[in-house]
């Protein structure tokens with residue numbers, strides 16, 4: 522749990538570094554997994570019941586390449602901007618960047634917020650490298666290791682079939 526201790530947090534600016542195990546987050550990456558603990562580095566400004574948090578979070582992930590299916594290391598990093606309101610009524614209009622905690626809780630759990638901000642950073646197109654060659658469509662060899670020598674037609678067979686149908690009319 523990314524636990525920000527509120528009980529001992531003084532007014533004014535405090536720098537807080539937190540680390541937490543990510544195993545309790547479960548399988549959050551399709552085809553991949555988180556490889557390191559999550560680390561956050563935060564500037565925390567407290568003014569009584571209002572706590573403003575600004576900083577960064579990062580975790581090392583292993584993602585699955587969409588072309589060759591190899592796992593590759595990818596650093597997920599995100600800025601964090603968050604308000605924590607201690608013992609408050611709901612603050613109107615602040616939305617998803619607000620965590621409210623009961624005064625007697627003594628801490629705020631930042632895990633959910635940090636996790637969702639990190640997962641937004643997972644690229645839609647996952648490639649082990651920009652020029653990953655993927656698999657040969659003929660023999661299935663991984664073309665990153667070596668060319669397989671297959672003759673790959675540059676045109677698509679489906680279009681070829683359509684062309685033939687047209688010609689027969």
Ligand SMILES: [Zn+2]
Nearest residue numbers: 586589649653
């Ligand atoms: Zn690849």
Ligand SMILES: [Zn+2]
Nearest residue numbers: 657660669671
């Ligand atoms: Zn081949």
